[in-house]
Amino acid sequence: MSAYRTSADPQERASEASKRPRQAPPRLGSVTTPPIAPYVHRRVPLDVGGRRLEFATCLDLFSSHQVDVGSRLLLRTIEPVLAARGSTGGARVLDLGCGYGALGVALATLPAVAAAHLVDRDALAVDFAAENARANAVEVTTALSLGLAEVLRDAPEARYDLVVSNLPGKAGATVLSSMLLGALGVLAPGGLVAVVVIEPIRDLVASTLSRDDIEVTLRRDTADYSVFHYGPAAGTSFPPPAEAFDAGVYDRGALPFEDANEQPAAITTVEGIPNYDRIDVIEAALTRRIPRIRPGQRVLVSNVAQGYLAAYVRSAQPEAHVILVDRDVLALRTARRALLALGAVEDRVEMRVIGAWSEDSAADTNPDLVVGVLHEGGGAPAVEAEYSGLVAALAPGGRAVLAGGSTAITRLLAHALPPGCKASRTKHRGTSFLEVTRAV
Numbered sequence: 162m163s164a165y166r167t168s169a170d171p172q173e174r175a176s177e178a179s180k181r182p183r184q185a186p187p188r189l190g191s192v193t194t195p196p197i198a199p200y201v202h203r204r205v206p207l208d209v210g211g212r213r214l215e216f217a218t219c220l221d222l223f224s225s226h227q228v229d230v231g232s233r234l235l236l237r238t239i240e241p242v243l244a245a246r247g248s249t250g251g252a253r254v255l256d257l258g259c260g261y262g263a264l265g266v267a268l269a270t271l272p273a274v275a276a277a278h279l280v281d282r283d284a285l286a287v288d289f290a291a292e293n294a295r296a297n298a299v300e301v302t303t304a305l306s307l308g309l310a311e312v313l314r315d316a317p318e319a320r321y322d323l324v325v326s327n328l329p330g331k332a333g334a335t336v337l338s339s340m341l342l343g344a345l346g347v348l349a350p351g352g353l354v355a356v357v358v359i360e361p362i363r364d365l366v367a368s369t370l371s372r373d374d375i376e377v378t379l380r381r382d383t384a385d386y387s388v389f390h391y392g393p394a395a396g397t398s399f400p401p402p403a404e405a406f407d408a409g410v411y412d413r414g415a416l417p418f419e420d421a422n423e424q425p426a427a428i429t430t431v432e433g434i435p436n437y438d439r440i441d442v443i444e445a446a447l448t449r450r451i452p453r454i455r456p457g458q459r460v461l462v463s464n465v466a467q468g469y470l471a472a473y474v475r476s477a478q479p480e481a482h483v484i485l486v487d488r489d490v491l492a493l494r495t496a497r498r499a500l501l502a503l504g505a506v507e508d509r510v511e512m513r514v515i516g517a518w519s520e521d522s523a524a525d526t527n528p529d530l531v532v533g534v535l536h537e538g539g540g541a542p543a544v545e546a547e548y549s550g551l552v553a554a555l556a557p558g559g560r561a562v563l564a565g566g567s568t569a570i571t572r573l574l575a576h577a578l579p580p581g582c583k584a585s586r587t588k589h590r591g592t593s594f595l596e597v598t599r600a601v
């Protein structure tokens with residue numbers, strides 16, 4: 162039997178969320194645009210409004226082979242709607258879940274569009290979107306946002322004439338519904354939401370939008386996708402949505418584990434991050450390699466996922482300062498919440514969002530210990546960039562314990578290290594663990 166327990170009914174959670182006052186999400190530190198070169202898989206074309214754009218893609222981002230067929234279908238349905246507004250339309254566009262920026266950057270080139278704001282919960286996606294806009298000489302703004310949380314925090318009064326989204330197909334019903342309905346709450350009068358979804362969730366989307374206060378103005382189905390254009394029905398309007406994460410919209414349930422003192426503990430896991438119902442075996446193996454942590458030491462946990470590793474570290478040394486590092490805002494907020502729920506004081510928990518790594522990404526964090534599972538989805542140069550950034554961050558006398566696939570770790574062992582650093586490897590059932598120490 163699974164150790165996972167479900168919490169309250171998702172529909173109840175979504176509806177409770179809409180009644181709660183909105184609270185600001187915690188800040189994640191400044192976001193810069195680092196070089197994305199190690200992460201680039203290929204450059205793919207997209208023709209829009211008579212212009213050819215080119216997008217750098219990444220193996221670890223949505224649709225790395227070409228611009229998604231669904232995104233192109235969505236664009237084709239939007240172009241005539243915007244053309245009808247004419248070049249004086251001055252439309253403000255929000256691209257929710259922008260990935261590497263295909264929709265938002267393409268729309269920003271159209272004469273009817275005055276401004277495009279591109280957001281994603283994934284900092285690597287935001288880095289790519291910003292760079293793709295720059296490389297195509299298209300002006301947009303980009304930001305990290307979990308759903309609409311940071312959009313509303315940063316510009317509470319901003320309203321959009323068009324909200325577009327190629328909705329995440331695996332987000333789960335409650336999150337999807339909060340994105341579909343939440344978008345209505347940031348529309349300007351007369352505004353439109355235009356989304357594309359994959360076939361397996363088209364009925365769910367159709368039923369979510371089937372309400373008296375919503376008017377669906379276009380639906381286009383292909384074998385694999387559905388596009389919906391919709392807005393508030395005549396005479397209705399929607400308030401800005403509640404802060405979804407705090408309201409539990411992403412929650413899956415409590416996941417119990419045995420902490421470093423062999424005591425029972427639990428974390429609340431979320432939808433949209435792997436291993437919501439079981440402890441990741443690689444993270445579990447990593448905990449057995451964590452050296453003794455002394456009070457006051459700084460521990461950087463990289464790739465925090467559901468927060469298990471960070472929670473384990475904190476149980477090993479409650480007086481440690483924990484620096485949570487991830488590219489995903491949802492993972493960071495989930496891990497931070499886990500630590501606070503287990504009794505950590507806010508001052509000892511820091512969040513750092515890093516998309517594309519460079520050597521100085523975490524240079525100011527100064528950790529005595531780094532633990533984490535390397536991201537391998539972006540290819541070998543991306544793994545090397547992350548590894549270099551993590552090792553460069555180590556304080557004198559510090560140590561890093563990193564898990565990865567054997568091929569990746571073999572390459573990293575051949576990688577030049579900063580002066581005074583030494584690396585060694587151990588193996589456990591197909592996973593390798595790389596230990597790097599830095600001389601005092």
Ligand SMILES: C[S@@+](CC[C@H](N)C(=O)[O-])C[C@H]1O[C@@H](n2cnc3c(N)ncnc32)[C@H](O)[C@@H]1O
Nearest residue numbers: 223232258259260281282283307308327328329
């Ligand atoms: C299907 S992809 C679409 C990407 C891009 N718009 C395109 O058309 O290629 C969905 C994107 O939504 C992002 N996403 C998923 N859940 C999100 C959330 N709750 N808030 C913000 N972005 C989210 C993912 O990181 C991913 O980049």
